[in-house]
Each structure stands twice: as structure tokens, then as C-alpha cells.
Amino acid sequence: MSTAPMTREQAIDELVWANRILVNENVLDGFGHVSVRDPERADRFLIARSIAPALVTAADVLGCDLDGTVHDAQERRTYMERFIHSEIYRARPDVLAVVHSHSPALIPFGVTGARLRPICHMSSFLGSLTPVFEIRLSGGESTDMLVRNAALGRALADTLGPHPVALMRGHGGVAVGVSLPQAVFRAIYTESNARLQAQAMALGAVEYLSAGESGAATETNNGQLDRPWQLWKQRLVEAGRAP
Amino acid sequence: MSTAPMTREQAIDELVWANRILVNENVLDGFGHVSVRDPERADRFLIARSIAPALVTAADVLGCDLDGTVHDAQERRTYMERFIHSEIYRARPDVLAVVHSHSPALIPFGVTGARLRPICHMSSFLGSLTPVFEIRLSGGESTDMLVRNAALGRALADTLGPHPVALMRGHGGVAVGVSLPQAVFRAIYTESNARLQAQAMALGAVEYLSAGESGAATETNNGQLDRPWQLWKQRLVEAGRAP
Amino acid sequence: MSTAPMTREQAIDELVWANRILVNENVLDGFGHVSVRDPERADRFLIARSIAPALVTAADVLGCDLDGTVHDAQERRTYMERFIHSEIYRARPDVLAVVHSHSPALIPFGVTGARLRPICHMSSFLGSLTPVFEIRLSGGESTDMLVRNAALGRALADTLGPHPVALMRGHGGVAVGVSLPQAVFRAIYTESNARLQAQAMALGAVEYLSAGESGAATETNNGQLDRPWQLWKQRLVEAGRAP
Amino acid sequence: MSTAPMTREQAIDELVWANRILVNENVLDGFGHVSVRDPERADRFLIARSIAPALVTAADVLGCDLDGTVHDAQERRTYMERFIHSEIYRARPDVLAVVHSHSPALIPFGVTGARLRPICHMSSFLGSLTPVFEIRLSGGESTDMLVRNAALGRALADTLGPHPVALMRGHGGVAVGVSLPQAVFRAIYTESNARLQAQAMALGAVEYLSAGESGAATETNNGQLDRPWQLWKQRLVEAGRAP
Numbered sequence: 001m002s003t004a005p006m007t008r009e010q011a012i013d014e015l016v017w018a019n020r021i022l023v024n025e026n027v028l029d030g031f032g033h034v035s036v037r038d039p040e041r042a043d044r045f046l047i048a049r050s051i052a053p054a055l056v057t058a059a060d061v062l063g064c065d066l067d068g069t070v071h072d073a074q075e076r077r078t079y080m081e082r083f084i085h086s087e088i089y090r091a092r093p094d095v096l097a098v099v100h101s102h103s104p105a106l107i108p109f110g111v112t113g114a115r116l117r118p119i120c121h122m123s124s125f126l127g128s129l130t131p132v133f134e135i136r137l138s139g140g141e142s143t144d145m146l147v148r149n150a151a152l153g154r155a156l157a158d159t160l161g162p163h164p165v166a167l168m169r170g171h172g173g174v175a176v177g178v179s180l181p182q183a184v185f186r187a188i189y190t191e192s193n194a195r196l197q198a199q200a201m202a203l204g205a206v207e208y209l210s211a212g213e214s215g216a217a218t219e220t221n222n223g224q225l226d227r228p229w230q231l232w233k234q235r236l237v238e239a240g241r242a243p
Numbered sequence: 244m245s246t247a248p249m250t251r252e253q254a255i256d257e258l259v260w261a262n263r264i265l266v267n268e269n270v271l272d273g274f275g276h277v278s279v280r281d282p283e284r285a286d287r288f289l290i291a292r293s294i295a296p297a298l299v300t301a302a303d304v305l306g307c308d309l310d311g312t313v314h315d316a317q318e319r320r321t322y323m324e325r326f327i328h329s330e331i332y333r334a335r336p337d338v339l340a341v342v343h344s345h346s347p348a349l350i351p352f353g354v355t356g357a358r359l360r361p362i363c364h365m366s367s368f369l370g371s372l373t374p375v376f377e378i379r380l381s382g383g384e385s386t387d388m389l390v391r392n393a394a395l396g397r398a399l400a401d402t403l404g405p406h407p408v409a410l411m412r413g414h415g416g417v418a419v420g421v422s423l424p425q426a427v428f429r430a431i432y433t434e435s436n437a438r439l440q441a442q443a444m445a446l447g448a449v450e451y452l453s454a455g456e457s458g459a460a461t462e463t464n465n466g467q468l469d470r471p472w473q474l475w476k477q478r479l480v481e482a483g484r485a486p
Numbered sequence: 487m488s489t490a491p492m493t494r495e496q497a498i499d500e501l502v503w504a505n506r507i508l509v510n511e512n513v514l515d516g517f518g519h520v521s522v523r524d525p526e527r528a529d530r531f532l533i534a535r536s537i538a539p540a541l542v543t544a545a546d547v548l549g550c551d552l553d554g555t556v557h558d559a560q561e562r563r564t565y566m567e568r569f570i571h572s573e574i575y576r577a578r579p580d581v582l583a584v585v586h587s588h589s590p591a592l593i594p595f596g597v598t599g600a601r602l603r604p605i606c607h608m609s610s611f612l613g614s615l616t617p618v619f620e621i622r623l624s625g626g627e628s629t630d631m632l633v634r635n636a637a638l639g640r641a642l643a644d645t646l647g648p649h650p651v652a653l654m655r656g657h658g659g660v661a662v663g664v665s666l667p668q669a670v671f672r673a674i675y676t677e678s679n680a681r682l683q684a685q686a687m688a689l690g691a692v693e694y695l696s697a698g699e700s701g702a703a704t705e706t707n708n709g710q711l712d713r714p715w716q717l718w719k720q721r722l723v724e725a726g727r728a729p
Numbered sequence: 730m731s732t733a734p735m736t737r738e739q740a741i742d743e744l745v746w747a748n749r750i751l752v753n754e755n756v757l758d759g760f761g762h763v764s765v766r767d768p769e770r771a772d773r774f775l776i777a778r779s780i781a782p783a784l785v786t787a788a789d790v791l792g793c794d795l796d797g798t799v800h801d802a803q804e805r806r807t808y809m810e811r812f813i814h815s816e817i818y819r820a821r822p823d824v825l826a827v828v829h830s831h832s833p834a835l836i837p838f839g840v841t842g843a844r845l846r847p848i849c850h851m852s853s854f855l856g857s858l859t860p861v862f863e864i865r866l867s868g869g870e871s872t873d874m875l876v877r878n879a880a881l882g883r884a885l886a887d888t889l890g891p892h893p894v895a896l897m898r899g900h901g902g903v904a905v906g907v908s909l910p911q912a913v914f915r916a917i918y919t920e921s922n923a924r925l926q927a928q929a930m931a932l933g934a935v936e937y938l939s940a941g942e943s944g945a946a947t948e949t950n951n952g953q954l955d956r957p958w959q960l961w962k963q964r965l966v967e968a969g970r971a972p
Contacts, residue, residue: 029471029474030470030471030474030475031365031470031471050470051470052470052471052473052474052477054474054477054478055473055474055477102363102365104435104438104439105442107362107363107439107442107443108362108439108442108443108445108446109446111362111363111443111449111450111451112443112446112447112448112449112450113446113447113448114446114447118899119836119837119840119899120831120836120840120874120899120900120901121873121874121875121899121900122760122831124873124874136453141453141455141456142453142455142456142458142459143455143456143459144364144367144456144459144460144462144463145363145364145367145452145456145459145460146364146460146463169450170361170362170363170364170450170451170452170456171363171364172363192833195833196833196836196837198442198445198446199834199836199837199927200836200837200840200841201445201446202445202837202927202930202931203837203838203841203842203843203927203930204841204842204843205841205842206840206841207840207841207898207899208840208899209874209899210865210870210871212870212871212872213870213871213872213873213874213899215871216871216872216873216874217873217874217875219873220873220875227759227760227779227780227781228758228759228760228781230781230784231758231759231781231783231784232759234781234783234784235783238969238970240481241481272714272717273713273714273717273718274608274713274714293713294713295713295714295716295717295720297717297720297721298716298717298720345606345608347678347681347682348685350605350606350682350685350686351605351682351685351686351688351689352689353606354605354606354686354692354693354694355686355689355690355691355692355693356689356690356691357689357690379696384696384698384699385696385698385699385701385702386698386699386702387607387610387699387702387703387705387706388606388607388610388695388699388702388703389607389703389706412693413604413605413606413607413693413694413695413699414606414607415606441685441688441689444688444689445688483724484724515957515960516956516957516960516961517851517956517957536956537956538956538957538959538960538963540960540963540964541959541960541963588849588851590921590924590925591928593848593849593925593928593929594848594925594928594929594931594932595932596849597848597849597929597935597936597937598929598932598933598934598935598936599932599933599934600932600933622939627939627941627942628939628941628942628944628945629941629942629945630850630853630942630945630946630948630949631849631850631853631938631942631945631946632850632946632949655936656847656848656849656850656936656937656938656942657849657850658849684928684931684932687931687932688931726967727967
């Protein structure tokens with residue numbers, strides 16, 4: 001199982017794959033972004049400049065510090081919402097990768113009272129509580145919904161707390177992990193869980209994974225992250241979309 | 244961000260891309276059409292001759308005036324429903340591009356009391372009211388549902404009013420913009436909003452964007468229309484469907 | 487607009503395209519079949535030998551009479567359910583093409599009290615009544631659900647009556663037309679109508695097309711069948727699945 | 730119609746196709762597995778080493794006995810959940826092939842009181858009862874949901890009983906058959922049935938196949954398994970994913 005890559009170059013390579021996998025698996029579209037903590041200095045993270053994730057190559061990756069300041073020899077810009085990443089990395093030393101998406105099945109759960117819960121073992125990491133970020137509490141009634149400064153980033157990181165996933169009302173969500181394969185796995189299976197949970201709720205009362213089941217299944221899955229990661233890479237190759 | 248193109252030739256080029264993008268993103272199928280106001284004379288618009296949007300090339304584009312009269316050296320015909328375009332361009336000097344589609348997720352909202360509202364920031368342009376055009380009010384009980392003359396076109400433009408989008412009962416909808424990328428963006432994200440809103444309504448009461456959030460998010464999105472536009476073009480290239 | 491082809495050869499060519507279009511547009515899968523009345527003798531129809539529709543070539547087409555007897559120099563067999571076709575051609579001299587499918591969105595409407603009705607102008611041909619064939623009435627409680635003899639075929643043709651479409655409980659449906667493009671158009675848009683109608687019913691009370699609207703829209707659409715037919719052919723070419 | 734293959738080599742070839750078909754038809758993703766009883770010794774079955782099903786080639790297939798012990802010259806490992814297969818083969822001498830999947834539409838039926846029943850003739854094999862495996866009854870409240878030992882495998886085989894399909898709560902399901910084409914057919918059409926049944930239940934009370942219809946249709950379908958099998962292979966070839 002791949003964990004934090006050894007070198008910055010390896011991290012950048014994995015980040016490019018992560019961008020393209022998330023598009024190919026329908027978690028990202030023209031928007032959203034994924035980052036990885038710089039393996040050579042923990043106070044920075046690597047993220048693409050402000051382009052559509054499907055188009056990211058290694059040359060598009062730049063460094064950003066935990067204040068959201070870009071460090072790039074070519075003076076390029078990254079995404080306005082880089083504070084999602086910077087503040088989560090600051091608040092969560094355990095987190096080495098962050099995905100922010102507009103993953104479609106998450107939206108309905110972010111705008112209703114329905115709470116996301118683990119409907120099967122693949123999404124056991126969700127545990128018994130997935131928090132929902134309400135930007136009105138920190139940003140007021142008339143934001144443009146974007147986490148465009150450090151204060152909003154901190155509020156999102158507070159909502160996320162120790163969880164692997166948080167939804168964002170009227171916007172999407174974040175998934176974090178100790179590696180890019182884990183954060184990507186969580187982003188993909190959160191989307192899948194939301195879709196299946198909505199279907200199940202239409203059929204009747206739902207029996208979710210127990211806390212014990214969630215914990216045990218997550219430990220097992222964490223040992224198997226390489227299998228889907230290789231498959232998702234293979235699908236990109238087949239689709240002619242490999243970096 | 245691209246605004247109204249400089250020359251007629253550039254507008255035609257963008258119009259061909261718009262046709263193919265809207266098919267590739269599942270807004271148009273064998274029917275529906277998109278137009279752009281002629282940048283060289285505001286009393287005409289450019290639209291394809293009457294063929295399936297997926298097949299449109301620059302050679303298929305012709306000019307039409309605001310009375311719906313085609314001006315074409317080859318004397319070709321365009322779509323019967325050109326009055327959707329002519330009357331919206333007449334009523335709305337601010338509009339430089341119009342999409343008419345049978346976008347599938349819009350149909351259920353056009354035939355029920357459920358009103359389309361912005362469920363996330365990407366579709367914030369919807370604002371608090373999306374009107375529904377009822378052709379029976381101006382055309383009577385037994386039309387063929389088509390906006391096939393200037394009077395029906397005017398009635399549709401009246402229903403649209405100052406809004407970016409109107410639904411058409413039992414038919415589809417229109418999306419307008421100050422440029423083709425903006426009208427296309429609105430058409431694609433209106434479809435997405437309808438699909439997600441229906442899912443959310445099945446889960447419980449829905450918290451929509453506030454008026455303040457809608458306004459602010461729309462202003463932000465308007466500054467970012469080029470990113471998805473480039474992505475949608477790239478997807479066409481990948482699919483071997485570029486013009 | 488193409489009507490009944492001139493020669494048997496042209497009819498066979500169109501039949502091969504129809505088979506592949508219906509697979510490509512998700513109406514047929516490994517099962518289901520489409521036929522055309524032999525333009526050179528009205529008491530026979532042309533249909534593929536018993537193979538998956540996606541694989542049909544001109545060499546696979548054979549003739550069958552209205553008793554369901556195959557006339558083929560190579561003595562090949564066709565589908566067990568050829569009686570769907572033979573009895574509809576016998577009962578309906580106006581019908582020149584028949585599609586039988588397991589089109590997925592039809593199944594829920596065939597097994598519940600919900601009745602299929604035209605939700606938009608593209609499926610206006612459905613009119614105010616789409617009958618449902620209940621095989622138990624003529625075949626008893628323990629059939630294998632297949633229309634495997636002339637008596638069951640007659641019962642299905644009786645249920646169809648003068649309508650363009652009938653559903654078959656727990657099985658699928660049939661769509662008929664005065665040409666292959668019309669029967670294919672009806673099969674594809676019946677599937678689309680069922681999918682959209684189910685979504686609309688979940689939102690609230692549905693306003694369907696009035697009888698007058700259905701009639702007028704159908705007349706208009708009948709004059710435009712060539713446009714989607716050419717598009718569906720083009721999609722097959724793009725997908726590398728043209729005959 | 731293909732039944733149990735003659736030689737081990739032929740069985741391995743069919744197993745590789747089965748793996749790839751099940752991925753291509755959206756029954757398997759990065760996880761899940763399919764096996765076939767060794768035609769040369771009934772106390773062993775053939776299954777891939779522990780890799781994603783889409784990637785399986787003949788060289789990846791190894792033998793496993795009914796205690797779950799792998800017999801492989803290269804000493805490779807297979808899936809942790811091989812006990813699903815070993816215990817079903819032990820309990821059911823009639824079973825020659827087993828599919829275990831996380832087939833998405835099954836999940837909602839496994840976690841609610843809604844019971845899967847045959848909604849159309851293609852899935853008639855479901856009969857009047859599809860059991861649901863509750864791992865808590867034999868494994869307790871805190872398993873990782875996996876059938877990772879012989880005791881859990883036996884409990885699953887007990888739940889399956891004489892049925893063709895069993896669901897697994899919060900996990901997926903199993904489908905068995907007298908051949909790989911039959912087990913694959915059942916896995917694919919169980920997924921289809923679940924999707925359509927959920928849609929039908931949203932429309933109203935559902936009329937399922939009667940016991941007599943289920944039995945008769947299954948007998949008919951069992952004589953036609955080769956047609957979809959050839960089609961599914963053809964789709965793999967078209968997609969460039971043939972072994």
C-alpha cells in the first residue's frame with residue numbers, strides 16, 4: 001500500500017494521477033481540486049495552478065504554504081479556495097492529502113436534514129457522523145459560497161474536526177487522508193455511499209454499519225487501497241487520459 | 244473570459260463549438276438549437292440550418308433577422324422555432340446568446356408545481372424564480388407545442404422577462420447569456436441543478452441559496468466561465484468530435 | 487423523410503441500421519427484435535435470424551410469413567417470439583415496422599397501476615392511452631411470459647389495437663410505425679417518456695399533453711423523423727458500430 | 730449453450746472472460762470475484778489471485794480447495810473472501826460457478842426490509858424469495874463485514890440454501906450457477922432487477938411474476954444463455970478489453 005511518497009517528484013506524479021482519476025471517476029468536473037502535503041516540508045502543500053483538473057500535468061503543480069501564499073518561480077496563481085487545503089493541513093497534522101469536490105450525490109445531503117451514514121463496508125470510513133459545513137455561521141448570509149480566505153478555511157477545518165469527510169452546504173465536500181490513494185478512495189466511495197443511501201432511504205428504514213463494523217472494515221480497507229488505485233490508473237490508460 | 248467575439252467569423256467558430264459541447268454534455272440531442280447575436284449587426288443572429296446540432300460545421304451557419312427571416316445566399320432553411328431566438332434578442336438587448344433545449348431533467352419541473360431553485364453555487368444564476376412558459380395561454384389548447392411564429396416567441400420572451408432561464412411546459416427550456424460560454428454554462432448547470440434538486444426533494448426540505456448568496460456566487464462564477472468552456476472543448480477533442 | 491423503402495434490399499439495409507441504433511440508444515440489449523414488412527410482398531416481413539441485435543448484418547436477415555413460418559434458403563431459425571410481429575402485421579395493415587424490446591424504463595409502468603402518458607412533445611404519439619398486455623388473460627397463470635405462438639400474438643395485437651405502443655407486463659413492450667424510422671423513433675422516445683414521467687410523478691401532480699396537443703405535435707414530428715434517424719446513424723459510425 | 734467446460738484450460742479461459750464481462754457490465758468494480766469449479770477435480774475451484782477483476786488474465790488464475798487452501802506452484806495469494814466460494818461449493822454440489830459482487834443496486838435491498846422479487850422474465854430465476862445474509866448472526870456486532878473464514882462462509886452458504894442468489898447486508902451479494910455463463914447472467918440480471926424494482930416500487934404496488942411464471946421463464950432462459958454471453962464478449966472486444 002502506498003503511503004506518503006518519498007520525494008517531492010513522486011508526490012507530484014501521484015498528484016497528477018489523482019487529479020485525472022477523480023475526473024474519470026466523476027468526482028471532479030471543471031472545478032474542484034486535490035492537493036498533497038509536500039513530503040520535503042510539512043508546512044507546504046502541492047496543488048495545481050488554477051486549471052481544470054482533467055488537464056493537470058506535472059508542470060502545472062506549484063507549492064503553497066499554510067497561509068495560502070503561493071511559492072512559484074513562474075509566479076502563477078492557484079485556486080481561490082486554496083484555504084480549504086491550507087487550513088486543514090494546519091489543523092490536522094495527520095492529513096497528507098485533501099480533495100475538494102462538487103461530487104454530485106453529496107449536494108442533496110448537504111442541503112437537507114438527511115445525514116450521510118455508512119451503508120456498506122466500502123464506505124465504512126464515514127463512521128457515525130459526517131459533519132456539514134454551514135458557511136453562513138462564519139461568513140454571513142451573502143457569501144459567494146467559496147472558502148476564499150483563511151478565516152473561512154479555519155471554520156471549515158473546525159467543522160471537519162477529526163472526521164475523514166465533511167459536506168459543504170450548497171457547494172460539495174472535502175475528503176482527507178494520510179495519502180493521496182486514501183483521500184481519493186474516500187472521495188470516490190463517499191459519492192457512491194450518498195447515491196446508494198438515497199436509494200435505500202426511498203425503500204424504507206435503513207440498517208447502517210454499526211460503530212464496531214465501521215471501525216473494523218476501515219482497518220481492513222486501509223490495507224487494500226492499492227488495488228482500486230491501480231485499477232483507476234488502468235482505466236485512465238484505457239481511456240487515453242493518462243498523464 | 245471570452246465575451247462577445249470580435250468578428251462574425253469568430254462568432255461562427257464559437258457557435259460550432261457551442262453546438263457540439265451541448266450535445267456532448269447531454270443538453271441537446273437530435274433536436275434543440277443555439278444561436279449567437281451577429282457581432283457585426285445587432286439586428287441579426289447566427290444559427291445553424293435545420294440539422295442535428297452534433298453535425299453542425301461553420302458552413303452550416305446562416306443569418307436570421309429579428310422577424311425570423313433567414314438571410315442566406317444559398318437560400319437554406321433554419322429551424323421552425325427560430326422565433327424563440329428572434330423574439331428574445333428583440334426583447335433583451337443584453338442577450339448575446341440563446342440556447343433552446345429538451346434538456347431531460349428540466350421536463351419534470353416544467354410539468355409539475357415544483358419550482359426550480361438554486362441548490363448549489365454553480366447554478367446560483369437561477370436566482371429565486373425560474374418562470375415556466377405555458378403555451379396554452381397564448382397559443383390555445385391544441386398547439387403542436389412549438390414556438391413556430393413571432394407571437395408565440397413574444398409570449399415566451401415575456402415569460403422569460405429579465406431571467407437567465409425559462410422552462411417550457413412539456414417541451415424543455417431556454418437559457419440566455421451575454422456570451423456563448425455563459426449561455427452554455429447556464430444550460431449545462433440548469434440541467435445539473437434540476438437533477439440534484441429532484442434528488443434532494445426526495446430526502447426532505449431543501450435549503451436553497453439565499454438571494455445574497457445567489458447574487459454573490461453568480462458574480463464570482465461569471466469571472467470563471469473560461470475554465471469549464473476550455474474543459475468542454477477538450478472533452479470534444481478527446482471524443483473525436485471537435486469541429 | 488424516409489417512408490417504406492422501394493426494394494427489399496433497401497428495407498434490409500434499413501433493418502440492419504435499426505437493429506444497431508436500438509442497441510446503441512439503449513432500447514435493445516442481448517434480447518428484443520425489430521422487423522419490417524417486406525416491401526415486395528405485404529404478407530411477409532423481414533427479421534434477423536435468432537442472434538443478438540447488435541450483431542445483425544444483412545446476411546442475417548430472413549423472411550417470415552404471417553403464420554410465423556420462416557422462408558429461408560438456408561433453413562435458419564428466427565426468434566421464438568416472431569408471433570409478436572406476424573400477428574401485428576396481420577391485424578394492422580397500416581403497420582410497416584415493429585420493435586419489441588425489454589426497454590428498461592417501461593418495466594415499472596408495465597407492473598404497476600401507473601399509466602404511461604405523454605409528458606412532452608417528443609413523445610406526443612403516446613396519446614391518452616397506452617395499453618398494457620396481461621399475458622395471464624390469454625395464456626394462463628404459468629406461461630414463460632413469451633409470445634411464443636399465434637394465439638398469444640393475436641391477444642397482444644388485440645391489446646395494441648390502433649395504438650402506436652403497448653407495454654407487456656413483466657416483459658417490455660412493442661412500438662409500431664409506418665416505417666422503420668418511425669417505429670424506432672417511437673421506441674426510443676417511449677423509453678425517454680417513461681424515465682421522465684417517473685421523475686415527474688415523484689415531484690407532484692403532472693400536467694400531460696392534452697389530446698389536441700398530442701395530435702398536433704405528432705403530426706409535426708412525423709415530418710421530422712429523418713433528423714434523429716441521421717443522428718442515430720452518425721452515432722453508430724462514431725462508435726465504430728456501423729454495419 | 731455452454732455447460733461445464735471440458736478441460737481446466739477451457740474453464741480458465743471462460744473465467745477470464747467472466748471477470749472482464751462482470752466489470753464491463755458494471756457488476757464488479759475494483760473488488761468482487763468470480764470462480765468456477767475445477768472441471769478436473771470437483772473438490773477444487775479456480776479463481777484469480779488477489780487483483781482487480783478487470784486485470785485478470787489466464788496466468789493469474791490459481792486453484793483453491795474447499796478448505797480455502799490455495800494450491801499454486803508460485804505460492805501466490807487469492808482473495809481473503811475465498812471462503813464464500815469454498816463453502817458454497819461444499820454445500821452445493823450442483824453449483825459450478827460463483828460470483829461475489831458489490832453490485833450497486835443490491836445494496837439498498839440488503840439494508841432495508843424491501844425484498845427482491847422478479848419484476849420481469851429476464852430475472853425470473855429470483856423466484857419468490859431472495860435471502861439476505863446478516864453477518865451479525867454468526868460473526869457478531871463488530872466484524873469487518875468480510876467472509877474471511879470457513880465459519881462465516883458456512884453461514885453464508887446456509888443463508889443461500891437452494892437459492893440462486895443471496896444478498897449480503899451492507900456488502901453486496903452472491904450469484905451461483907451450473908456454469909459461468911449462468912452465474913454471470915444471474916449476477917447481471919439481479920442488478921437489473923433491483924434497479925427496476927426500486928423504480929417500480931416508487932410508482933405503486935408491484936405485480937411480480939407468479940411462481941408458475943418464474944419457473945417456466947427460467948426454464949426458457951436457461952436454454953438461451955449463450956446469446957447474451959456472446960454479446961457480452963463482443964462488447965469487451967469492441968471496448969478493447971478482451972483478454
